[in-house]
Amino acid sequence: EEDAALDFMSDALAARGWQVDDWTVPMSELAGEPGFCDSGGDLVAIRSVTGTLDAAGSGGKSLILQGHLDVVPEGPAEMWTAPPYDPVIKDGWMYGRGAGDMKSGDTAALFAVDAIRRAGFAPEGRLHYQSVVEEESTGMGALATLARRYRADCVFIPEPTGHTLVRAQVGVVWFKLRVQGKPTHVAYAGTGANAIMGTFQLLTALEELCETYNARAADHPAYKGEEHPVNFNAGKITGGDWASSVPAWCEVDCRMGLLPGWSVEDVKAEIAETVARAAEAHPFLRSNPPDIVWNGFQADGFVLENADAPETALSAAHKSVFGTDGPEDRAFTALTDT
The missing domain is CATH 3.40.630.10 (Zn peptidases)
Known part of the structure; x- marks a missing residue:
């Protein structure tokens, strides 16, 4: 496009x-x-x-x-x-x-x-x-x-970036959750398993994982003092076929942040472990575990280092335009092509 x-x-x-x-x-x-x-x-x-x-x-x-x-x-x-x-x-x-x-x-x-x-x-x-x-x-x-x-x-x-210098930025892992259910007519809902409601249980567990990540961030040299720098987002959800059928499927596109220095593979393993543990606590999903598809970003975080000469040039340009020292450093909670 x-x-x-x-x-x-x-x-x-x-x-x-x-x-x-x-x-x-x-x-x-x-x-x-x-x-x-x-x-x-x-x-x-x-x-x-x-x-x-x-x-x-x-x-x-x-x-x-x-x-x-x-x-x-x-x-x-x-x-x-x-x-x-x-x-x-x-x-x-x-x-x-x-x-x-x-x-x-x-x-x-x-x-x-x-x-x-x-x-x-x-x-x-x-x-x-x-x-x-x-x-x-x-x-x-x-x-x-x-x-x-x-x-x-x-x-x-x-x-x-609002005339700031991105000193650090988070990494990102994208993934899709594919969750099964057991379809039945809503008149007999108790005999089925609702894939959409089961998905909510997995998402709650992933939100809790995100909070543990933010607790770790308190000791990160580039992000300590930043409020909630790691974010989890369930960004797109589809599922089910009809209002009167217990849904047999649900898919959610998700995004989890990670800080510079953290391993993408380690974060993926923690996500997978979290989903598996949440599924084990669900009466249907423990025997029908959800799938995780890793798609889109699998990106490391970044910290700008060893850039004294270009930073000096940028600072001089900033002062000539704005009349103040700068630009201010920024720890970015999203990512760019850096």
Whole structure:
């Protein structure tokens, strides 16, 4: 669905004289890369667009400017004051799905380079501008650029962080719970097993696991003092076939956070153990255990380290614009393509 946006960025870069690399890679070719996330078959290939400006000299540092073009679902149309994909400008702000996250950062980065070049300057180091997709679901767009062997001394990702520097961000594990029930007519509900109600028991156990994670976070060097940095979310639920039948199935798409330094595999094992223990306490599920499908993000947390030189440059730019020292550090409770 992002092809039109990728076409737009490819054309915009070409019109400005960037060397454009527009490529598509099958997911199967990314499977061996560190950080690969299985989409459960929802994705067969990833398209990315990168523009390159060669260095004007030999003494500069190379830089990647990266932004994503995909967006989160728009939700109920009636909750919007204007159609989400027909942006409007009101009081100096643009409203529309993806305007802030992160078309604003995408365009700001591109226009910043335009301004530098119009002023008669040229970067002393090689410059890449990367337009990627899948930031919201798997991170495979960013991974595709790494597999393409794009590298630089620094990567700057202009996400909408309120002029703060993301010093740390959580990792994320996505998974789907598939829960069985025993169908029967509601007149004989006591002889069946309600998959939807059984699912609630599993979700309650996972919420309790999340609270143990937040207790651990109190000792984490990047997150101590942060209120509830690890979050669990049951984000999508489907189940049953008819109001008068005890439901035989239920599926829930879930997301669990994890802190930097924690192992994705360890968290997955704890999730699986929690679900199994909750199922064992259920009269039907103990003999019909739910399935867990690991799909989407399986991402580690991140802490920014060893970046003194780019941080100094960013601080100087921040002070020249805002007149104050900064930017402030932020421990992010979501994740980005970092």
